[in-house]
Amino acid sequence: MVSSEPGTFAYDVWHKRHPALFQRLKEALPYGPARRDALDALLEETLSGTLTPLPSDADEASLWNGPWDRGHYGKGWTEAPFLWAESYFYRRLRGATGYAYDGAGSGGTAGDRAWRGVDPFAPFKEAELVGSAVEGQLAALDTLEEALVDERTDALLLGALWGNRADLGFLITAAESEGDRPLVADDRDALRALLRTTEERGGHVVLVADNAGRELIPDLLLAAHLLDSGRASTLALHVKPHPYYVSDAVTSDVLAALRRIAAAPGAAGRAGHRLWAALEEGRLEIRTAAFSCAPLTYDAMPEALRAEFASAALTVFKGDLNYRRLVGDRHWAPTTPFADVTAYFPGPVAALRTLKSDVAVGLDAATVTALDGSGEAWRTNGAHALIHVRD
Numbered sequence: 001m002v003s004s005e006p007g008t009f010a011y012d013v014w015h016k017r018h019p020a021l022f023q024r025l026k027e028a029l030p031y032g033p034a035r036r037d038a039l040d041a042l043l044e045e046t047l048s049g050t051l052t053p054l055p056s057d058a059d060e061a062s063l064w065n066g067p068w069d070r071g072h073y074g075k076g077w078t079e080a081p082f083l084w085a086e087s088y089f090y091r092r093l094r095g096a097t098g099y100a101y102d103g104a105g106s107g108g109t110a111g112d113r114a115w116r117g118v119d120p121f122a123p124f125k126e127a128e129l130v131g132s133a134v135e136g137q138l139a140a141l142d143t144l145e146e147a148l149v150d151e152r153t154d155a156l157l158l159g160a161l162w163g164n165r166a167d168l169g170f171l172i173t174a175a176e177s178e179g180d181r182p183l184v185a186d187d188r189d190a191l192r193a194l195l196r197t198t199e200e201r202g203g204h205v206v207l208v209a210d211n212a213g214r215e216l217i218p219d220l221l222l223a224a225h226l227l228d229s230g231r232a233s234t235l236a237l238h239v240k241p242h243p244y245y246v247s248d249a250v251t252s253d254v255l256a257a258l259r260r261i262a263a264a265p266g267a268a269g270r271a272g273h274r275l276w277a278a279l280e281e282g283r284l285e286i287r288t289a290a291f292s293c294a295p296l297t298y299d300a301m302p303e304a305l306r307a308e309f310a311s312a313a314l315t316v317f318k319g320d321l322n323y324r325r326l327v328g329d330r331h332w333a334p335t336t337p338f339a340d341v342t343a344y345f346p347g348p349v350a351a352l353r354t355l356k357s358d359v360a361v362g363l364d365a366a367t368v369t370a371l372d373g374s375g376e377a378w379r380t381n382g383a384h385a386l387i388h389v390r391d
């Protein structure tokens with residue numbers, strides 16, 4: 001998938017989503033002239049310039065100039081594969097805002113450490129946690145207290161799934177879609193069945209999270225339920241090592257969400273305290289892998305990460321970008337089986353995702369016909385969702 005063709009989803013990300021994002025970034029934090037100029041220059045470069053490698057002393061240079069280099073330097077930004085170029089865009093954005101070090105030779109602000117590690121997206125992510133939507137998500141847990149384990153699992157899976165609609169990058173240019181619709185692929189029965197057998201397969205579950213705020217809250221409530229119910233004896237929550245794709249969760253976002261949950265009244269507050277204790281005891285672990293911010297699909301994952309997924313009774317991937325990276329960022333026929341495209345994955349794997357990009361697999365032919373006939377941009381408008389599982 002490339003982004004040079006007008007009218008495509010990828011083209012719009014560069015030409016509509018990113019300019020709006022830069023505007024918001026400059027409004028959200030008081031970056032000085034040098035950073036504002038760096039942001040303007042980066043936006044201009046991505047629209048009409050070529051990809052240049054990071055200086056060798058820059059943060060992450062050993063990855064981008066090493067195992068993640070796929071020979072795209074020298075190409076126009078929109079001529080390189082969409083997945084690769086957009087991931088590199090977020091690395092360069094971290095540099096322009098001063099979050100990351102861009103190397104000694106990269107201009108007047110390179111030696112200035114004042115903004116190092118300051119998450120440029122934090123204002124957006126923080127705002128989410130004070131909204132009434134989060135209050136509703138937390139209060140909803142009270143209604144599940146009497147439910148059977150499978151019913152709770154089902155409800156919390158759906159909460160985590162639809163939470164993926166709250167993706168701040170997507171919402172920059174999209175209207176928030178209304179109401180939950182029937183899933184376009186629904187492997188919930190198989191997923192619940194798999195979760196009933198995790199214990200006999202070691203009991204370790206990996207949840208590869210996506211966005212902070214309104215997505216992370218239901219993800220953490222799901223994690224609490226999996227641990228409380230014995231569906232998971234240990235759980236690793238993978239988040240990004242760096243700010244990425246606007247609202248992707250980093251460790252500080254997990255801690256903020258956890259504090260928000262623990263401060264809630266009722267069942268949510270109690271779940272928050274149990275999650276806190278689970279972290280202290282090591283039953284819940286927050287993990288960050290460099291590869292989570294890689295511009296590559298998961299079939300290229302490094303050996304250590306492969307071994308980690310192989311040791312899990314189940315790995316659950318959240319969100320659209322993780323889905324693209326899991327199944328391959330291609331124009332698949334949407335009826336291509338999920339099991340086929342994830343055959344390389346070293347253990348049982350599930351995907352929970354709202355549809356916000358062109359990639360789709362694992363749909364049945366009748367569903368595709370109905371979606372195509374609906375006249376809506378079903379692949380990209382965020383109004384549809386799916387759950388896939390491969391044992």
Ligand SMILES: O=P(O)(O)OC[C@@]1(O)O[C@H](CO)[C@@H](O)[C@@H]1O
Nearest residue numbers: 167169170319320321322356357
């Ligand atoms: O992974 P998420 O948060 O569900 O969605 C990420 C996203 O907003 O950004 C990418 C394009 O910029 C697409 O994969 C999708 O539209």
